[in-house]
Amino acid sequence: MSQKREITISPTTRIEGHGKVTITLDESGNVADAQFYATEIRGFDYFLKGMEAERLPFIISRICGVCSTAHVLASAKAIENAYGAEITETAKKLRELLLMGQIISNHSLVFFFLTLPDFWFSPEEDPSKRNIFQIMREKPEVGRKAIALRNFATQILNIIGKREVHIVSVIPGGLINSLKERERAILLKLSENVCAITKEALELGKELFEKNWQEFKMAGDYKTNYMALTNNGAMEFYDGKIRVVNHEGETIAEFDAQQYMQNIEEKRYEWTYAKFAYLKALGWPNGIVQVGPTPRLNVNRRAATKIADKELQEFKTKFGSPAHATLLFDYARLIDLIYACERANEILEDESITRNDVRVKIKAKQGIGIGIVEAPRGTLAHMYSLTRNGRLRDLKLIIPTQINNAAINLNVKDAASEFIRRGEVKPGLLNRVEMVIRAYDPCIKCATRNVGENVSLEIKNYDGKLLKTISS
Amino acid sequence: MKTSVVSLTCCAGCVSSFLNAGDALLTILSEDFEIVYSPTFVDLKEVPEVDLAIVEGGVRTQADESLIREVRAKSKTLVALGICATHGGITTLGNIKSVRKLLEKQYTLLDASKLPELEDLMYPICNFVDVDYYISGCPPMPSLIVHSLKSITNKKTPERHQSVVCTECHRKIIPAKLERLYGIYEKEADPELCLVSQGFICLGSLTRDGCGAPCPRAGFTCFGCRGPPDSLLYRTRDIYTFLVKVISKRTAIPEENIKKELYRNPFVFHTFIFSKFERFKARERVI
Numbered sequence: 001m002s003q004k005r006e007i008t009i010s011p012t013t014r015i016e017g018h019g020k021v022t023i024t025l026d027e028s029g030n031v032a033d034a035q036f037y038a039t040e041i042r043g044f045d046y047f048l049k050g051m052e053a054e055r056l057p058f059i060i061s062r063i064c065g066v067c068s069t070a071h072v073l074a075s076a077k078a079i080e081n082a083y084g085a086e087i088t089e090t091a092k093k094l095r096e097l098l099l100m101g102q103i104i105s106n107h108s109l110v111f112f113f114l115t116l117p118d119f120w121f122s123p124e125e126d127p128s129k130r131n132i133f134q135i136m137r138e139k140p141e142v143g144r145k146a147i148a149l150r151n152f153a154t155q156i157l158n159i160i161g162k163r164e165v166h167i168v169s170v171i172p173g174g175l176i177n178s179l180k181e182r183e184r185a186i187l188l189k190l191s192e193n194v195c196a197i198t199k200e201a202l203e204l205g206k207e208l209f210e211k212n213w214q215e216f217k218m219a220g221d222y223k224t225n226y227m228a229l230t231n232n233g234a235m236e237f238y239d240g241k242i243r244v245v246n247h248e249g250e251t252i253a254e255f256d257a258q259q260y261m262q263n264i265e266e267k268r269y270e271w272t273y274a275k276f277a278y279l280k281a282l283g284w285p286n287g288i289v290q291v292g293p294t295p296r297l298n299v300n301r302r303a304a305t306k307i308a309d310k311e312l313q314e315f316k317t318k319f320g321s322p323a324h325a326t327l328l329f330d331y332a333r334l335i336d337l338i339y340a341c342e343r344a345n346e347i348l349e350d351e352s353i354t355r356n357d358v359r360v361k362i363k364a365k366q367g368i369g370i371g372i373v374e375a376p377r378g379t380l381a382h383m384y385s386l387t388r389n390g391r392l393r394d395l396k397l398i399i400p401t402q403i404n405n406a407a408i409n410l411n412v413k414d415a416a417s418e419f420i421r422r423g424e425v426k427p428g429l430l431n432r433v434e435m436v437i438r439a440y441d442p443c444i445k446c447a448t449r450n451v452g453e454n455v456s457l458e459i460k461n462y463d464g465k466l467l468k469t470i471s472s
Numbered sequence: 473m474k475t476s477v478v479s480l481t482c483c484a485g486c487v488s489s490f491l492n493a494g495d496a497l498l499t500i501l502s503e504d505f506e507i508v509y510s511p512t513f514v515d516l517k518e519v520p521e522v523d524l525a526i527v528e529g530g531v532r533t534q535a536d537e538s539l540i541r542e543v544r545a546k547s548k549t550l551v552a553l554g555i556c557a558t559h560g561g562i563t564t565l566g567n568i569k570s571v572r573k574l575l576e577k578q579y580t581l582l583d584a585s586k587l588p589e590l591e592d593l594m595y596p597i598c599n600f601v602d603v604d605y606y607i608s609g610c611p612p613m614p615s616l617i618v619h620s621l622k623s624i625t626n627k628k629t630p631e632r633h634q635s636v637v638c639t640e641c642h643r644k645i646i647p648a649k650l651e652r653l654y655g656i657y658e659k660e661a662d663p664e665l666c667l668v669s670q671g672f673i674c675l676g677s678l679t680r681d682g683c684g685a686p687c688p689r690a691g692f693t694c695f696g697c698r699g700p701p702d703s704l705l706y707r708t709r710d711i712y713t714f715l716v717k718v719i720s721k722r723t724a725i726p727e728e729n730i731k732k733e734l735y736r737n738p739f740v741f742h743t744f745i746f747s748k749f750e751r752f753k754a755r756e757r758v759i
Binding site: 050064 | 479481483485486487488489491495498501502508511515535563594610611614660661695737739740742
């Protein structure tokens with residue numbers, strides 16, 4: 001083996017959006033480099049300019065149909081911030097409930113439909129069977145659990161958001177509708193049932209995870225900084241401060257949403273449409289930081305709800321804090337899920353959420369505003385500059401997948417190096433590499449709203465000529 | 473029925489909507505479909521021969537174009553799901569010349585050898601391939617998707633929706649006398665009155681029904697995501713005049729003033745103005 005080669009996985013499957021992986025092998029057939037890139041382009045950052053701020057939240061949610069609610073909320077918060085408006089407590093609670101619906105909807109999709117097949121089947125399983133539909137044929141109750149969880153989230157989004165995907169009820173200043181007592185009762189009842197299902201999902205996830213852990217922990221454990229919202233050390237999704245811990249778990253920065261853009265810088269590489277975001281103070285590459293399920297646990301010391309807190313402590317005891325292994329994202333995601341169900345239940349038990357004061361009047365004025373929420377995939381930030389007539393002059397969005405982009409690439413390389421030695425490509429390798437990507441649940445739709453993306457593995461010769469495209 | 477689910481340039485919201493169909497989804501998956509190809513759910517990397525292809529998203533890159541041509545060639549029935557596939561959707565806002573230039577500029581700065589070439593515009597899929605059924609919406613409601621697919625798998629024509637969103641809206645149309653139009657956060661909407669007669673720019677009167685009018689029912693203006701109804705399907709130029717007349721009639725604001733207001737806000741119309749839907753072959757296929 002005296003030639004350099006390139007291996008490409010395209011498209012990467014069971015992730016959201018079009019992606020592709022290229023692994024370059026050196027002369028001795030070991031991994032020299034690996035890249036994960038995106039292949040779509042849509043141009044949101046350009047064509048939204050000039051739009052009236054009042055239309056922004058529901059138009060900008062079209063960046064991503066999977067995490068649309070998180071975008072709507074970040075967008076409304078950014079506009080309120082620019083206008084100096086303070087929404088009511090009732091509106092805040094309803095919005096947090098919507099965000100919990102978003103987390104449940106996304107995480108149940110990712111756990112059951114995207115990642116579960118990797119844990120469920122052996123790596124040698126026929127790839128055409130390695131999917132949720134096969135699991136549903138073998139064990140229909142797993143499918144029913146997945147659907148029950150999604151159904152609860154759908155009901156929250158439908159009743160409060162007025163549509164399941166791309167909600168319309170959230171506007172700058174609050175919400176257009178209040179929650180009726182009858183609707184609260186329906187959701188409350190559903191939430192009790194759902195907490196039980198989530199516990200079962202968690203048990204199932206833990207069991208499958210522990211069975212595979214020895215193998216999983218080798219698949220990428222690049223140590224980086226971690227960032228998430230925090231409410232004085234407790235997990236938080238809708239409000240709070242942004243905290244960053246380093247790879248040893250020490251808090252190295254804590255700031256308000258307003259200072260976000262001063263703390264985060266973006267970098268572009270010419271081979272992908274998705275940008276890379278990192279911590280400005282530490283520079284590139286020391287400032288590489290990760291967001292999402294594991295970072296949320298690494299940054300916070302506790303969770304405000306009972307079961308989630310117990311699970312969070314157990315996670316820290318088992319894997320340390322901060323935990324680094326990439327595939328722990330899949331485990332941590334289930335803790336998010338249980339937190340979201342418990343928190344939704346808590347909010348729904350609060351009778352005051354049916355109050356009518358869900359909306360304050362706002363007035364357009366010139367200014368810059370930032371809105372931040374914890375989206376399913378991590379910290380999501382929208383920054384708008386608005387004119388005095390309330391039109392969009394400029395915008396900057398920092399999306400979780402852009403922040404994780406660097407870590408994904410490093411861990412893909414790490415995992416590929418683990419599995420490829422002296423040019424020998426072991427069976428099931430491609431899926432192992434994809435599992436690392438899948439763990440991050442990357443949303444290429446979001447990261448490439450500007451440009452389009454796709455992921456795949458190609459083998460190329462020294463000159464970069466394509467020898468073979470492998471489909472796992 | 474062997475089925476493939478294909479995503480082109482889109483936000484993946486239409487497939488998410490399909491997954492929100494709950495128990496109906498479980499039934500359709502166990503009784504009607506076998507999803508053999510879907511990069512989102514299944515690990516198969518080559519497009520297979522299928523009975524039914526469900527396509528979300530439109531054509532923005534040449535990779536999209538070659539994929540949709542391959543999918544069409546390998547499927548007996550092809551359904552365009554959602555506004556991006558049927559009309560071009562939100563991404564068509566990038567068809568404005570100035571934006572297109574920016575996109576192209578940014579594109580050439582990138583290493584284009586590894587990335588698919590851009591098309592000049594964002595196109596709906598019917599500009600490249602023959603489409604058997606169009607299910608529009610952003611996204612279409614889960615029940616609409618499931619009902620239509622169920623009919624298709626049973627070899628029946630799905631129930632068509634030919635009228636406008638207003639027919640599904642509970643609000644009463646009582647003409648008013650207003651001075652000007654209003655933005656959605658400028659005032660609270662009366663829960664029973666037509667949004668247009670309250671001065672909001674609601675597009676329900678020129679948008680196809682079948683969604684159940686969730687937005688205007690909630691007090692949010694319809695933004696036209698189901699595309700034009702049968703009566704306006706081939707007369708896109710009339711849509712603008714039509715809306716001006718509707719608003720004027722219900723608010724008593726002179727048509728001239730309304731025109732001015734609408735010109736200031738082209739985004740109100742994005743689904744209609746920038747979309748390229750002239751290639752619809754037969755209205756019978758629009759569900």
